[in-house]
Amino acid sequence: MNISRPVSIFEAHDRFLNGKKVREDTWDYEIIPVNAVNIKNRYKLAFGKDTVPEDRDIKDRLFSAGVDMLVETGFFNPDTGKVMHVTEAEIFEGLKKAGKRLRMGSGKDEVTCERRSGNSSVRPIIQGGPTGTPVSEELFVTMIHAYAQEATVDALASGVMSTIDGHPPMTNTPWEIKATLAEIRAVREGAARAERSGMAIKGPETPLSIGGHLVSNSGGALGKTDPHMCSQLNELKIDTTGLNIIAGWVADSNIIMMEQMPIFGGYCGGIEESAICDVATTLASFAIFGVNIHIDGPIHMKWGATTARETLQIAGHVAAAIDANTDILLANQYYTAAGPCTEMCLLETAAQAITDTVSGRELLSGVASAKGVSRDKTTPMEARIMGDVASAAAGMKLSDANEMIERLISGYEDDLSHPPKGRRFQDCYDLRTITPSKEHTEVYENAVQMLNELGLGLRY
Numbered sequence: 001m002n003i004s005r006p007v008s009i010f011e012a013h014d015r016f017l018n019g020k021k022v023r024e025d026t027w028d029y030e031i032i033p034v035n036a037v038n039i040k041n042r043y044k045l046a047f048g049k050d051t052v053p054e055d056r057d058i059k060d061r062l063f064s065a066g067v068d069m070l071v072e073t074g075f076f077n078p079d080t081g082k083v084m085h086v087t088e089a090e091i092f093e094g095l096k097k098a099g100k101r102l103r104m105g106s107g108k109d110e111v112t113c114e115r116r117s118g119n120s121s122v123r124p125i126i127q128g129g130p131t132g133t134p135v136s137e138e139l140f141v142t143m144i145h146a147y148a149q150e151a152t153v154d155a156l157a158s159g160v161m162s163t164i165d166g167h168p169p170m171t172n173t174p175w176e177i178k179a180t181l182a183e184i185r186a187v188r189e190g191a192a193r194a195e196r197s198g199m200a201i202k203g204p205e206t207p208l209s210i211g212g213h214l215v216s217n218s219g220g221a222l223g224k225t226d227p228h229m230c231s232q233l234n235e236l237k238i239d240t241t242g243l244n245i246i247a248g249w250v251a252d253s254n255i256i257m258m259e260q261m262p263i264f265g266g267y268c269g270g271i272e273e274s275a276i277c278d279v280a281t282t283l284a285s286f287a288i289f290g291v292n293i294h295i296d297g298p299i300h301m302k303w304g305a306t307t308a309r310e311t312l313q314i315a316g317h318v319a320a321a322i323d324a325n326t327d328i329l330l331a332n333q334y335y336t337a338a339g340p341c342t343e344m345c346l347l348e349t350a351a352q353a354i355t356d357t358v359s360g361r362e363l364l365s366g367v368a369s370a371k372g373v374s375r376d377k378t379t380p381m382e383a384r385i386m387g388d389v390a391s392a393a394a395g396m397k398l399s400d401a402n403e404m405i406e407r408l409i410s411g412y413e414d415d416l417s418h419p420p421k422g423r424r425f426q427d428c429y430d431l432r433t434i435t436p437s438k439e440h441t442e443v444y445e446n447a448v449q450m451l452n453e454l455g456l457g458l459r460y
Contacts, residue, residue, distance in 0.1 A: 004087060004089035004090050004093050005090075005093055006090065006093045006094045006096075006097045006287070006290065007086055007090050007094060007287060007288055007290075008250075008290065009243060009246050009247045009250050009288075009289060009290055010247065012075075012084060012243065012288050012289065013240075013243050013247070015084035015085070016075075016077040016080050016082050016083075016084045016240075016243075017080060017082065018082075019074070019077075019080075019082035019083045019084045019085070020082060020083050021081055021082055022076065022081065022082065022083050023081070024076070024078050024081065027076045027083075027237075028235075028267045029267070031073060032073070032235050032236065032267045032268060032277065033267060033268065033269050033273070035069060035072060035073045036069065036268050036269060036273035036274075036276050036277055037269065037273060039065045039068050039069050039072075039276055040065065040272045040273055040276060042065070042068070043061040043062070043064060043065045044061070045058070045061060045062060045065060045272040045275075045276070046272065047271055047272060047275075047313055047317055049406075050313075050316075050402045051309075051312050051313050051316045051355055051402055051405045051406070051409075052316035052317070052319075052320055052355060052358050052359045052398060052401065052402055052405075053316070053317050053320050053321075054398050054399065054402070056324065058317075058321075059317075059320050059321040059324040059325070060321070060324065060325065062272075062275060062276070062279060062317055062318070062321040063279060063321040063322060063324065063325040063326075065276045065279065066275075066276055066277075066278070066279025066280045066282070066283060066318075066321070066322075067088060067091060067279075067280075067283065069236075069276050069277060069279070069280035070086065070091060070236075070280040070283050070284055070287070071085070071086065071087065071088050071091070073236060073280070074086075074236075075236050075237070075238065075284055075288060076236060076237045077237070077238060077239060077240060077243075078233070078237055078239055079239050079240040079241075080240070084288075086284075086287055086288060090287060091283055091287040092287075093287075094283075094286045094287030094288070094290065095283070095286055095287065095326050095327075095328055097286070097290070098286040098290075098291075098292070098328045098329070099292050099329070100114065100115055100327055100328075100329070101113070101114040101115070102114070102227075102255055102292055102293060102329065103225060104125075104155055104200035104225050104226070104227060104255065105154075105155060105198050105199050105200035105225055105226075106198040106223075106225055107197075107198035108198060109191075109196050109197070109198030109199045109200075110198060110200075110225070111125055111154045111155060111200070113125045113293065113329060113362050113363055114329075114362065115327050115329065115362065116323075116360055116361070116362050117323070117327075117360065118323065118324075118360055119357065119358040119359075119360065119393075119394065119395060119396060119398060119401070120360070120394060120395065121394050121395035122394060123357070123387075123390050123391045123394045124356065124357055124361055124362055124363055124364050124390050124394075125154045125155060125362060125363040125364070126152055126153050126154050126155075126363075126364055126383065126386060126387040126390065127153075127154065127155040127156065127157045127200075127202055127331070127363055127364065127365040127366075128147045128150060128152075128153035128154075128155075128156065128157060128365075128366070128367075128380060128383030128384075128386070128387070129144065129147050129153075129156045129157030129158055129159060129187075129202070129365075129366075129383070130143065130147075130157065130158065130159025130160075130368065130378045131157045131159065131333055131334065131335075131365055131366050131367060131368040131372065131378070132157075132159060132160055132333075132368055132372050133159050133160065133368045133369070133370075133372045133373075133374070133375075133376075133377065133378045134159065134160045134162040134373075134374075134375040134376075135159040135160065135161060135162060135375065135376060135378075136162055136163075136375060136376055137161055137162060137163050137164065137165075137166075137182075139376060139425065139426060139431075140159070140161055140183070140186040140187075140190070141186045141189045141190045141193070142190070142431055142434065143159070143190070143376075143378075143425055144156065144158075144186060144187050144189075144190025144191065145190040145191075145193040145194050145434055146190075146379070146380045146425075146429060146434050147190070147380045147383060148190055148191045148193075148194035148196045148199060149194040149196075149380075149434065150380050150383055150384050150387070152383070152384055152386075152387030152388055152391070153380070153383055153384075153387065154199075155199055155200040155201070155202065155227075156187055156190075156191060156199050156200065156201050156202065157201075157202045157203075157333075157365045157366070158183055158184070158187050158201060158202060158203035158204060159183075159378070160183075161179050161182060161183045161186070162375055163179075164178050164179035164182050165178075180204045180221075181221055183203065183204050184201065184203060184204055184221045184222060185221075187201050187203065188201070200225055200226050200227065201222060201226045201227075202226070202227045202229055202257060202365065203222060203226070203228075203229060204221075204222070204229075222254070224253070224254060224255070225255065226254075226255065227255045227256070227257040227292075227293065228249050228254045228255060228256050228257065229256075229257045229258075229259055229295070230242055230245050230246055230249070230256065230257075230258055230259070230291075231258070231259040231260065232258060232259065232260040232281055232284070232285070234260075234261070234262065234263055234266060234267065235262060235263070235266070235267045235268055235277050235281070236277065236280060236281055236284070238289070246258075246289055246290075246291070250290060255292050255293075256289075256290075256291040256292050256293075257291065257292065257293050257294075257295050257331070258285040258289060258291040258293075258294050258295070259295045259297070259333070260278075260281040260282070260285070260294070260295075260296065260297075261296070261297040261298065261299050261306075261333075262274050262277050262278045262281065262296075262298050262299070262314070263298075263299055263300075263301050264298055264299065264300050264301060264308075264310050264311050264314060265300065265301035265302060265310075266301050271310050271313055271314055274298060274310075274314050275313075275314045275317050275318050275321075278296065278298060278314060278315075278318045279318055279321060279322060282294045282296065282318065282322060282328075282330070283322075286328055292329065293328075293329040293330070293331055293362070293363065294328070294329070294330055294331065295331035295332065295333055295363070295365060296315060296318065296319070296330065296331065296332045296333070296361075297315075297332060297333040297334075297335065298311040298314040298315050298318075299311060299335060300416075303337055303416045303417070304335065304337065304371040304373075305335050305336055305337040305348070305371060305416065306332075306333070306334055306335045306336075306352060307334070307335070307336050307337065307348035307349070307351055307352050307409075307412075308337075308409075308413065308416055309409050309413055312351060312352060312355045312405065312409065315332055315352070315355055315356065315359070316355045316356075316358075316359045316405075317359075319332070319356065319359035319360050319361050320359045320360060322360075323359065323360030323361075324360075329362045329363070330360070330361045330362055330363075331361060331362065331363035331364065331365055332352070332356045332361050332363075332364060332365070333365040333366055333368070334349060334352055334364070334365065334366025334367040334368060334382075334386065335366075335367075335368045335371055335372050336348040336349055336367060336368070336369050336370070336371070336382070336419075337370075337371060337415075337416050337419035338369065338370065338412075338415070338419040338420050338421075338422060339369050339370035339374065339377045339419070339420060339421045339422020339423065340369045340370070340377055340378060340379040340381065340382065340422040340423055340424075340425070340428060340440075341379070341381075341422050341423040341427075341428045341437075341439060341440045341443050342419075342420040342422045342443065343443055343446055343447045343450070344412050344415060344419060344420055345367075345369050345370075345382060345420075345422060346381070346382065346385050346443070346444065346447035347408055347411060347412055347447055347450065347451075348408075348412060349366065349367050349382050349385050349386050349389070350385060350386075350389045350408060350447070350451055350456075351405050351408040351409055351412075352386075353385070353386045353387075353389040353390045353393065354389060354390075354393045354396075354401050354404060354405050354408075355401075355405055356390070357389075357390045357393040357394055357396075358393055358396055358398055358401040364386055364387075364390055366382065366383060366386055367382035367383060367386060369382055369422060370419075370421065370422055374421075374424075375424075376424040376425045376426060377421075377422060377423075377424055377425070378425065379425050379428060379429060379436070379440070380436075381436055381440060381444050384444075385444070385447065385448070388448075388458050388459075389451065389456065389458070392456045392457055392458055393456075400455070404454050404455065404456070407454060408454070423440075428440040
């Protein structure tokens, strides 16, 4: 009997160096889609109409398909142009090693992220913040203050500081280093102004090279109880910089959150194929890279949102499949098509919050409104509804949740091609009192009323 052990990040690096040479375009346009289709057919996967599967058999088949995808396809490093492989036994050893509980933050602001089996009655951790959205340098502290004062927000997700001293934080430049440190200091200050200085921070979000790793662990930056975020590349890829960053964080015993946002309509192909790749990349986070929690975010190639029908179905099936077969920690992040101060933005957020909660995820992170690309177009009201809806959906009967998600999607999906642009944070918040405007409050109340008509029972 061959006894396996978990793969370390250092062994992963060596396997990349010694792996098979493959052209990146061959990987993207041939290996990934062909393998995904073949494995889909092998397991006879067809999701049907439900956003979150109720049938245990389809969860098990999707999970097995994801394991096969990772074992048979491997993982690609575009810097070396080589592929590394892991065995099925090594995958399961990596899953065993993964932590089952994370203590994030400190003091009175400490929260524990731990396994929610199925649709537990325990609400997921709510990580509120700009979530990678560009934020004006002069507004950064105030915006974080506004998020940190929200009662439903347990931890903070940083944004991208759009400039530092008026300079763009270009990757691999000294300005990147300065901006990354300034970003984390600004988040700390915003939390302190809300009297929640111990809140955990997910970051940094400002462009992150290997220099970003160095400053993320320097004095006044990220601490041991903050989730350090690193990203995979699409699809089933990671570059050498990513490996180096992880290696440093592993050596320093930091909490590591690995991000991967599979693109529906991209290299993977259709819904089932994208879900297979999503399971594979989630497993890789633990089996190859040894991280503590995986943050997902299937995104629609055409609409640029995580809230489309197809991407919610991918997210719902993937989380349910992994939750049914492992005890690893899962998160998801939010990119709505509509901008802030619109009912559509809030209803998109609600649809995803229900999906993520009932499919067993442990942490929700958001919201990057207006697709996360417009400067200052994100507000704490989206994080508030994400948390309130998650609380209401926790423990809900799965068939009722699927019906509610369907009604929400049907109400906004025709507008995904031309969503309302919404307003900037400074246009819908009083920057002195840090309170939402009358218009923003009325929009929120209207959305809550619509959700209550569906049976959620929210208060405002």
